[in-house]
Amino acid sequence: MIDNYFSGSDIQEFRKWMEWADRYVVISHMGPDGDAVGSSLALCRFLRKCGKQCTVVLPDEVPDFLKWLPGFSDVVIYSDDSERAEKLVYDADVVCSLDFNTVKRISGVAASFLYTKAKKIVIDHHPYPGPFFDVTLSHPESSSTSELVFHFICAMGQYGLIDTETAVCLYTGIMTDTGALTYNSSSSGLFGTVSLLLDKGIDKDEIYRNVYHTYSESRLRLQGYVLSEKMQIIDSASAALVTLTDAELKKYNARKGDTEGFVNMPLQIKGILMSAFFREDTVLGIIKLSFRSVGTVPCNRFSQEFFNGGGHVNAAGGEFTGTLQEAVEVFRKGLEKWAESSEECIRQLFVK
Ligand code: 5GP
Numbered sequence: 001m002i003d004n005y006f007s008g009s010d011i012q013e014f015r016k017w018m019e020w021a022d023r024y025v026v027i028s029h030m031g032p033d034g035d036a037v038g039s040s041l042a043l044c045r046f047l048r049k050c051g052k053q054c055t056v057v058l059p060d061e062v063p064d065f066l067k068w069l070p071g072f073s074d075v076v077i078y079s080d081d082s083e084r085a086e087k088l089v090y091d092a093d094v095v096c097s098l099d100f101n102t103v104k105r106i107s108g109v110a111a112s113f114l115y116t117k118a119k120k121i122v123i124d125h126h127p128y129p130g131p132f133f134d135v136t137l138s139h140p141e142s143s144s145t146s147e148l149v150f151h152f153i154c155a156m157g158q159y160g161l162i163d164t165e166t167a168v169c170l171y172t173g174i175m176t177d178t179g180a181l182t183y184n185s186s187s188s189g190l191f192g193t194v195s196l197l198l199d200k201g202i203d204k205d206e207i208y209r210n211v212y213h214t215y216s217e218s219r220l221r222l223q224g225y226v227l228s229e230k231m232q233i234i235d236s237a238s239a240a241l242v243t244l245t246d247a248e249l250k251k252y253n254a255r256k257g258d259t260e261g262f263v264n265m266p267l268q269i270k271g272i273l274m275s276a277f278f279r280e281d282t283v284l285g286i287i288k289l290s291f292r293s294v295g296t297v298p299c300n301r302f303s304q305e306f307f308n309g310g311g312h313v314n315a316a317g318g319e320f321t322g323t324l325q326e327a328v329e330v331f332r333k334g335l336e337k338w339a340e341s342s343e344e345c346i347r348q349l350f351v352k
């Protein structure tokens, strides 16, 4: 059964905008991942097929393993050309916000986003969407924003406008947000969606190779280093932590996106239920934090409670201002605090 995320009334307002609005901008979050880029390119392609002007604006650089996506060459990156990005957002009739729920997540794009007179719609699967939108289409139970964009296009009655390239973008987002359909993807409806995307002519195995099998040699060696030298198993909890300093990243010539997936690796160990990855970013002057968990362990709550971050139950993130050592200290103290919790979803981390 295909899920039916949107009814006619959900998209009624957007339909009205389509009658008069010509200039559309699609924006998504900083540190754009496969779902952010895939869903944005797909929606943009759809709107262009509807005869609209549309541009994707992203806050910062896209990792190399996503640059092959159809339509990527037209994306405007705020950190490369802030003037153009801001003008597009200011001048837009409609801004479509994908895969984020707070303006903090769009960093430099936030100012123009908040001041533009454009109508605003959000399509997202993060919990607690912010109050910035005229239309909010939020489904935290969905695998990905890309899955929701597929349903959005279908709800608009335009399944026929989805071409192979659009389907490639949508499948990429679904694949990357579900670890290639290995987590957060146990709904038959999602497989129904994937089936329809396959009908559009995508080669899902080629998409997998394009995203996951295009590492540089140094990236794979960095992974080996992380696993043998940098993975700490926390004795007191079913948790693991990986940290990387800027110097270590430089030593392995790490590029944007090269550390993608590191946070998941410790979860391959039997019994590990939560994993954290802390990466020093001396350019931004912050520590970038990633958390992953299994089952009902709420790593988003850990991120929120101790680092003011957020995200999904099993995939969350945040930023820490301070040294890597201090971030590790907060992590350890956080686990100590959690060890006293009586909530079952948290307790399971501490039962041996
Ligand atoms: P990642 O570890 O892939 O960077 O992020 C995983 C998830 O955590 C994202 O999909 C997003 O929901 C959330 N997330 C990442 N970074 C931040 C952050 O700085 N703040 C908040 N609130 N959520 C974040």
Ligand code: MN
Pocket (backbone or CB within 6 Å): 035, 036, 099, 125, 144, 145, 177
């Ligand atoms: Mn997503």
